[in-house]
Amino acid sequence: MASESRKNAPTTPAVLRQAQDRYIAAWGQMGAAWGISRTMAEVHALLYITGQPMNTDEIMDRLQISRGNASMSVRALLDWGIVSRTHKRGDRKEYYTAEKDVWSLFRAIVRERMKREVDPLIASLFEIRDLTSLESASRGAAPSPEDKQALLEHNKRLDAMLSFFQTLDRLGQRFASPQGRGLEVAATLLGKVS
Amino acid sequence: MASESRKNAPTTPAVLRQAQDRYIAAWGQMGAAWGISRTMAEVHALLYITGQPMNTDEIMDRLQISRGNASMSVRALLDWGIVSRTHKRGDRKEYYTAEKDVWSLFRAIVRERMKREVDPLIASLFEIRDLTSLESASRGAAPSPEDKQALLEHNKRLDAMLSFFQTLDRLGQRFASPQGRGLEVAATLLGKVS
DNA sequence: CATTGTTTTCAATCATTTCTGAAATTCCGG
């Protein structure tokens, strides 16, 4: 009935194809909500759910995106460390494969987001904290009592946030550490008390 | 030297003002990276870091945003449950205050993101899983052996993802549960083995 | 080292999200 014969995979059954498409859409949406470009998430979804190494043209065809877009999305996934290059003998094209292990995948994601967003934030918070450390805050001017109080309270709020993120950071490191810690962490957490 | 006399707070010292602005900027940026509108994050940052109840006009002035934007951002923060309304006697305006406790704040954020993004994803994954459960997959057509194999492997990948998110969900519930569990969880986690 | 096939880059375009501001609505005190 349907036109169903792609050159690569030998005739994907319709249900499978449909399930893949739905998975890709769901994953793309989730990615978008978390600040990752929809297409990048979709490319990952495609590679993950098919489990097959794919080249740029296959990705373009399947996702209906341009060459440039495919190239950039794949590159970003490589940078995140959740997709890797492979080659096929006798083929000049590059093939891309998604990390198969779900826990590794999320360890990589956590590691990367920590590095890109949390660590810089912590650094900023430290800098901001320095602005109002009592020494530097009172350079030059006369600090009135109520101003001092205000600074004190400001510092308390800032410190609370800072120490939260430091905890988060340690937690993230623990989770993201290469050797199967993520799983262990979650297991411990759910196992206890539960 | 500088023009420094707002009507509300009795002359915020320059360093404090600067520290607040930097905090607001840092928080806005972080929010943006995680898929929250920059302004919404900034409004939260302002309310949190000043510790003061503020009305719409004060927020507008301080952040240089329109009334509409201020209104919508505040509303979103209320929906997230991390800002609450207050009133001042003899003043018809509404005042808004940020949750002061950092751990409560993040519990609320986790709760909300779980509800909005993770739970729907899990629901989708279940639906997709149903598409390829062996019964429904083979409705009508003859399932060739290799197709069967493909379906089987697809299901394995899907299930892996699904069970990761189920774990995450339980973890999230644990963390987000109202009574100080978040703190406990993190502490346990870091305390042990460390 | 020229040829051909492949990937990358990037300015221009397109799409989406965010923001504005004024009109509509709601809310109060009298």
Next chain:
DNA sequence: CCGGAATTTCAGAAATGATTGAAAACAATG
């Protein structure tokens, strides 16, 4: 209820982010 003050809504404008496509760079082959 009325009048004014405050808030919300929402269509259009502005800003931001994503995508394209063609040209440049690169890589493998003979």
